[in-house]
Amino acid sequence: MTTDTVKNEPLATEDAETASALLDVRDLHVSYRQGGRTVPAVRGVSFSLAPGDTLGIAGESGCGKSTMALGLLRLHGAKAQVSGEVLFRGEDLLTTTWSRLRAVRWAGASVVFQGAMSALNPVRTVLEQIVEPIVLHDKVSAKEAERRAAELLDSVGIPSRRMRSYPHEFSGGQRQRVMIAMALACRPDLIIADEPTTALDVMVQAQILELLAELVRESRIAVIMITHDLSLLAHTCDRLAVMYAGRIVELGPSRQVLDSPKHPYTRALSRAFPTIGDPASRLAPAGLAGDPPRPSEVGDGCAFAARCSEVTEACRTGEMLLWPAGPGRSAACLRVRPDHGGTS
Structure with a gap:
């Protein structure tokens, strides 16, 4: 399954897939009013989910991961401006009524928020x-x-x-x-999990990930998993989308994206993790100098240009789109374009 370009003009090969998609996100933009001006946080994100x-x-x-996820269900505050299309079973959640959206948020799609202690109400029982x-x-x-709540907790x-x-009274x-359990309360078709295993020990993390995997296998629930841990995503997700400066810069099958990245940013992320059994990797992980640009500082061309070791003048001025980068893959890098002379 592939995505549209950053301009979000649907690719011809995607028509059949997006027509049957559970979730079809098209040209999603999220911006905030700050100091009298509009600051973009998510800039033209598109993908489909069956x-x-x-x-x-x-x-x-x-890089806009959580902002993008919240934008799918219009969970931002009043200062946020959200545009594009978020088609859930063909219904645009960005234009539907608040009463309809309220129903979709639990019965259709639910969220496992980052930091359970801050998401749960401390003065109400589970x-x-x-x-x-x-x-x-x-x-x-x-x-x-109450009977269903008991079953959910046991599950x-x-x-x-x-x-x-x-x-x-519970551990992390x-x-x-x-x-x-709360996210599953109304039997949704989609779960958005924002850092669901943050700060948990590895044993508990493995148990929670296995639980989510069982839900996908048994109930055909679709899952969007947000995390910094690339190895976790490689083992739990079919596809991987890498975001930088509010845009998806690479998308494809998880193992392929990590084993053979097409975008320099993805390559830097994958090299930042030491390899078990490799002393050189363990003692000197590659990493990446600098930080992503602030949303208010993103200009023309490739937002990653200032940190990229392969940058050219065309990268600084050219329009960056998600170009095809192999079967089921796409990347927003000039080096994957056929007229550039090869892939990155």
């Missing part, structure tokens, strides 16, 4: 917080909602006898499991 698909979103802090969306959206009795490894406990990993 039922049962898993898409990983990677990139440094400040049971109350899981039951609320079930009663609201599924119109069932309180007794039925994520939290004993249902603890459902009347408060968030602070258990709170994250509670968040997943």
